Amino acid sequence: ENRKQRPWIITMGHRPMYCSNTDWDDCTFYESRVRTGFPFQPGLEELFYKYGVDLEIWAHEHSYERLWPVYKYKVYNGSMEAPYTNPKAPVHITTGSAGCREHHDHFVPDPRDWSAFYAKDYGYTRFKLHNATHLYLEQVSDDKGGEVIDSIWLIKDQ
Numbered sequence: 001e002n003r004k005q006r007p008w009i010i011t012m013g014h015r016p017m018y019c020s021n022t023d024w025d026d027c028t029f030y031e032s033r034v035r036t037g038f039p040f041q042p043g044l045e046e047l048f049y050k051y052g053v054d055l056e057i058w059a060h061e062h063s064y065e066r067l068w069p070v071y072k073y074k075v076y077n078g079s080m081e082a083p084y085t086n087p088k089a090p091v092h093i094t095t096g097s098a099g100c101r102e103h104h105d106h107f108v109p110d111p112r113d114w115s116a117f118y119a120k121d122y123g124y125t126r127f128k129l130h131n132a133t134h135l136y137l138e139q140v141s142d143d144k145g146g147e148v149i150d151s152i153w154l155i156k157d158q
Contacts, residue, residue: 007132007156009053016058016094017045018067020115021105045071048090055135055154057125059096062105064125064139065118066150067092075114078155083116085155093137095125117150133157 003009017035037043048056049071068075069087077083084091096105097120107118121144127137138151 003052008055008129008135009051010055010057011044011048011053012057013044014058015060016092017043017056018070018073018092018112018114019058019061019094020065020107020111020118021061021063022108023061023105053090054156055127055137056090056092058092058094061094061096063094063107063118063120064097064123064150065092065094065107066116066139066152067114068116070114073112073114082155084152086157087154091152091154093125095139097122098124119149121149123149 013034015032015034017032033043035043035045068077068083069089069091070076071089074089076088078085078087106120111118119139119141121141123139123141123143125137125139127135129135133156135154136151137154138148141147141149
């Protein structure tokens with residue numbers, strides 16, 4: 001009943017659960033502690049999946065990456081034709097490319113199955129909740145003079 005008043009559940013965090021960067025962070029080469037937790041401290045992936053989180057926005061990596069809807073490394077697209085329509089798992093966006101002193105983070109040579117798009121341009125992400133069923137998200141590249149380099153519609157039934 002609360003979803004009728006607040007139809008979208010969006011979380012934000014610093015270290016991502018999933019990433020394709022080659023900078024030796026825990027989400028690339030190890031199990032992400034944000035995802036799996038520590039002994040006696042649960043991770044967030046089960047909780048976010050259980051309560052139907054729609055969109056998870058992360059930072060830390062100095063790049064941009066959009067994932068297919070994913071849970072426990074498995075892709076749960078709404079369908080092959082419309083992966084972000086009624087997805088069966090949260091959509092993850094890592095957007096830490098607004099600028100830093102350490103330069104861009106690079107990506108693994110072979111993207112993971114759950115990675116839909118990535119870019120190492122400096123830029124920013126913006127999104128708009130159009131209504132209870134439609135959310136539009138886009139990545140804007142500063143390196144390309146404000147060009148939108150990625151965009152999706154996240155659509156769900158009431």
